[in-house]
Amino acid sequence: MDRDLIKIKEIFVKLLGKRWISDNNRDLTFYNRDLWPREVISSKFGVWQHKPNLILWPGTIDEVVETVKIANQNHINLIPFGAGSGVCGATVPSSSIPSVIIDLKRMNRIVNVDYQSLILDVESGTLGYPLEVQLNNKGFTLGHFPSSIYCSSVGGWLAARSAGQESSRYGKIEDMVVSLKVVTGSGEVIDTSNIISSEIGGDLNQLFVGSEGTLGIICSAELRLNYLPKFKTYSSYIFKRIDDGLMAIRDMMQEGVGGTVIRLYDELDTYIALGHRKEQQKNQGMIQKYLSDLNGDLSEIFLKRVISFPQILNTMSQFVAQGCLMVLIHSGNENEYVKFCQIKSRQIAEKYGGEDAGEAPALRWEKHRYSISYKQPKIFYAGGFVDTMEIATTWDKISDLYYEVKKVIQDRAFLMAHFSHAYEDGCSIYFTFASRAANYNDAIKNYDFIWKNALDAVVRMGATISHHHGVGLSKIEHLKKQIGNNYELFKILKRTFDPNNIMNRGKFSGER
């Protein structure tokens, strides 16, 4: 460690105490990345490009303010860190100056719960699952259920504009924000709680939400709560074609009966989702067996085959297609209305040829709703990589977007998709793709090729390059392509709130 860094470390020790600072190599290695698969590939091949210089764990907003002041005085890059489950490299230190990770997990207090206005005041280091459990115990829910709920934090959700699996009912995280307490890059505390959002002049929160730590550090937030629903119904339908299912979702959303959870799987994803069905396992051929194994035991041999021949498997999967599964969950506190929505949505599904598949697929989805992400490491161990891409557009373009992205990826990766996060005006598409990673150079080349071509197609089609994962390092070049000259507007915000460019350099508008 050079002299300047030793001096800086001493300053931070004075501020936080020795216990809450680390320059231990093991810690620095752990914090060198989030769950961006490109960095996971690098780590797997022993390539450590972006180690930070220090890790800090402040415990109060005052300590955060002082930390930012020190960073300004000493020209340090500060990277806010929640739980590290981001998948776009937003916390990867990529700056030309020393980088310090500011991990907010100690700031995990529930400051207040207002049961009359249904407002939760919570610190940003609070992890998702324990928070939801505490609220449930009191009869409430935040309504935010990302698949990363076990390993993501409130601050991370806000920084990346996260979405949960029940966004069709409760909205995305930006829809839940009442106010924020932010320490900007200049060390100023902005508390928007004095500004009720319906007031004249609009909503400042939306400038900080999604800024991925580039404008400041979100220390706490007031979020809208909901009563825990007492009643739930489960339904599922099989559509012959993906387009039929999409039209059904659109009508359900526009009629206001779309439900709490509404998900439509493409043919391959459906096959895997229904892989547990006993009748389906009878008489299945080799390909069917391979595919249904994806849902069960992911043996290394099997995975190696899958990721070695993605294009063949993509083609063959068409022959086993058995339609597209839609999973629907309606919930609420007015039983009669919940049932009404279920009946109405059934009528819409039937209008587009949806066949009733009973409650089982929806119940099964709910039971395993968070488990899919934890299957991904197996693919890395088997010599491949896996990643997900969440894009969104309006209903009139959704089907074209799906086929276009599929077309540009399918030769390079084993590919499947589902449609979730539906709204009255459009929907998100969630692609999952896996491919081989025989050696570092080939893997990165293949990985970058897939992303570049897919996002080029997304920009060409006028859709958004991210619905809820954020931008980070992975999509920054395509963000520039998408917004062109208007990239200057991010720089205006950066100059306003972080004039010395010390906050998460190299992301959005900041120079490295």
Add this chain to the structure above:
Amino acid sequence: MHSTLDEIFELLKKDGIQSQFSSKQDRLYICASKDSDIIRIGDIIAKSRQRLSFVDSANSNIIFENRPLEHFKRLNRESMLFTASTSLSIAEGESLLNSEGYTIGYYFPPILDNKDMTFYEWLSNYHIPALNYFSGDLSTNIRNLSGILSNGNIYTSISAPRMATGSDINRLLLLTGQNLFYPTLVTFKINRMKQDINILSFSAQKIRYLFSAIASLATKGVRIDFASLYTREDGTYEPVLEIGYGVDQQYDFKNWIIRTVSNEGANLINTISDYHQIRERLYNFVQQPNQIELIAKFRAIGGLEEILKLLSQNFKLNGYLYRFEKTAFSFRLILPESAYEKTKDTLLVECKRYRGDIKFIDCKQHTRDEIPLSIYSRIIHSCC
């Protein structure tokens, strides 16, 4: 190097774009007559390294004037989106939508009754309507903005239902209003027209019960379209709450609404109100000159009642519910001229007792809040 005003004038003239010098020759007023002019103006300004202004202020010497542009409108039925030139009047837009079975979804009379109000004014004034609970407000409905920035760049956002691509730039442009951006085209989410609007009227001995009823409807997720609450004849009689809900599907929300409101201590009354009566009454309220708006989180309902009680002891006042959302609502007080200034001082003291839970806005001044205002100034300063 910056181009001179004369050089810009000549370039615009060459392209047939109207511009005119001020009498002192120190300012140039530019006027686009069609949408394609905007792109050319932007190009000239960007190359000149000058800055456009959208308001005529002492600091600017090139001013983009608000004149009628071509009226462009497109209805995207499949995605329930409407795109319109900002020069189009809201009344014309609403009428076009109505003929197709859609609506902007606003019930606030001045917006729809003022035939001259354009979408540009809607955007630049950041209009938040009353009676719009179900349809949301401007900020939640806008999907896409196009226009010209003060540096001449043409801004066009993409249209997606939701995005995770950084700060909400549309929101930034709307916040900074006419200082940074001139919107020329807007796309927003529309709503299906209801077959009918049913209205239920409730009264209660204490206004607190009616506030609680609104809070209960909002937090329990009962699907109503709007709520209108007003004190009667200076608060000497029972206040009245009217709930409007759309009739567009087989489900009837009536029982759910009655149960929820009655649980808070209000009674269904026989007063027959129709939507036009409500609009008319609200319109009359809005036209009253001296108004102060009290904004309260639901948890401060008791405090709001205390403040109203205190004020009504000293002044003759009337009031109505202006708007509400999931966690808060605003209530407007109409005051006699003599009480206006004095009331503000009283309110300042009273609202401070409730910290951030109750605050007031002086509607006469119509100023933006202090904190965002200072931030807007800094943003604008950063871009210049």
